[in-house]
Amino acid sequence: MTTRQPAPADLRRWRRHLADERANIQVFRDVAARRQGEERDILLSLARAEERHAGHWIELLGDQADPPPRANLSHRVQAWLARRFGMVFVLALLQRSKSDNQYAQEQDAATSMAADEQVHEEVLRGLAARGRLQLSGNFRAAVFGANDGLVSNLALIMGMAGTGVSGAVVLAAGMAGLLAGALSMGAGEYISVRSARELLSASQPATGTHRALGELDLQTNELELVYRARGMDRDHARARAADVLGQVARAGHAPEDAVPAAATDADDQDAVLNPWGAALASFGFFASGALIPVLPYLLGASGLVAAGIAMLLVGLALMVTGAVVGVLSGASPLARGLRQLLIGYGAAIATYLLGLAFGAAGIG
Structure with missing residues (x-):
């Protein structure tokens, strides 16, 4: 944090940072209001982090923090999108804005603020990735x-x-x-x-496989081979086969998830x-x-x-x-x-x- 007497250019820059932080807070809250569960909690946590950043600039500005600075056009567009459209567009815009990391070269920002921005970019990248997958079809x-x-x-x-x-x-x-x-x-x-x-569909287990599990030779245990063919290593396949066949012996039938589908490419949307x-x-x-x-x-x-x-x-x-x-x-x-x-x-x-x-x- 600076200890020198701020110049007019410093005050203008600090007010711009404060406006950006307040705009981001509002965008995160607007998007969070349209989500629920884990995504909502993450977005509200990001808003609280931006509030800490805003507090830093308010402390530096003192009386100069009022009247509240006006957000730039980019942030106003983001806020408008957040209230009206799906979050993937807004999160993608925010991710890109965070990639610039405005505090990386800002001498008056706390050292943790640049690190926060870097981490926020990755959080937004992860959230936006979910929306991109939903849109990719x-x-x-x-x-x-x-x-x-x-x-x-x-x-x-x-x-x-x-x-x-x-x-x-x-x-x-x-x-x-x-x-x-x-x-x-x-x-x-x-x-x-x-x-x-x-x-x-061709990778799904045949309907007769579950019925055949009750008649398997427990010494040979071909079920282990099924799991190994689906990507498990030998030890995990053996343990899983023993567990499933134990359930068959006790209940007389196999559990619904006894034979999983073959592994497929996660990107094959x-x-x-x-x-x-x-x-x-x-x-x-x-x-x-x-x-x-x-x-x-x-x-x-x-x-x-x-x-x-x-x-x-x-x-x-x-x-x-x-x-x-x-x-x-x-x-x-x-x-x-x-x-x-x-x-x-x-x-x-x-x-x-x-x-x-x-x-x-x-x-x-």
Whole structure:
């Protein structure tokens, strides 16, 4: 803690830190109010830690702590999101803000405060990871579908526009691309998720296995092999087999969890999805994305004007979807948005140049 006379710049910086801490306290409380159980307790504990930090700046500021400083725009947005939307968006934003660790180079902060911020980032990372797993199924299909629709149909329209055909032909191609792509995405997502569920089902124990346990040769004890095949080491498998067979001998039947399912990849989230839900999400979001580059032609524009408007609309949409993915992944929303934009525009420019080549050759 500083012992020198604070300069006006110091006071402004301390008030900014105090505003940030108070904003974080409010966000944590707002999110906690929408949760229950362990998650709620963790969030309220984080709020109490931020209260300690706020107290540090209030002590330094003294009378200068009033009137209460106003939070910056970023924190006000977080507070608004916390009151209205799911916590995964807010926690991802908070995780990213904590990664900057504003106290790492702050000479007037207590030494423990920088360490607190580092630990808070990991706590938020863990909480946000739970929400990301819940979103990673249909949400992933939706985001991929929208991005595919934006990029593929923009590329198709720009390629057709490059050939010099009429706006009506470009519109027909765009609508055909929308329908064909949406049907393909929906069918592909359905098959993918349905196949994943069938593969998981194949790893479940057969219904007759539980009944067979009562007739096992207790000296041979094949049940130990079952557990070893499912990932247990020899000692644990032997102990578990002895325990289960002891229950069989006493009760005449095996416990429900006697034969576990084979170990599967914990990241294989598609296995628990509804294939129809994933298919409909993929179809709908591909169609919504693919509709955007078609809009100028639907509204009567044509030629370079329509192509330019389509590029602009798709560019804005790609920035938004990229930013959303960036927020959820804890990365820079701007960087992810620009990446999506460059990929989409790269594909559109390539097909436009190809269309020009075909048009110049008299094929268009």
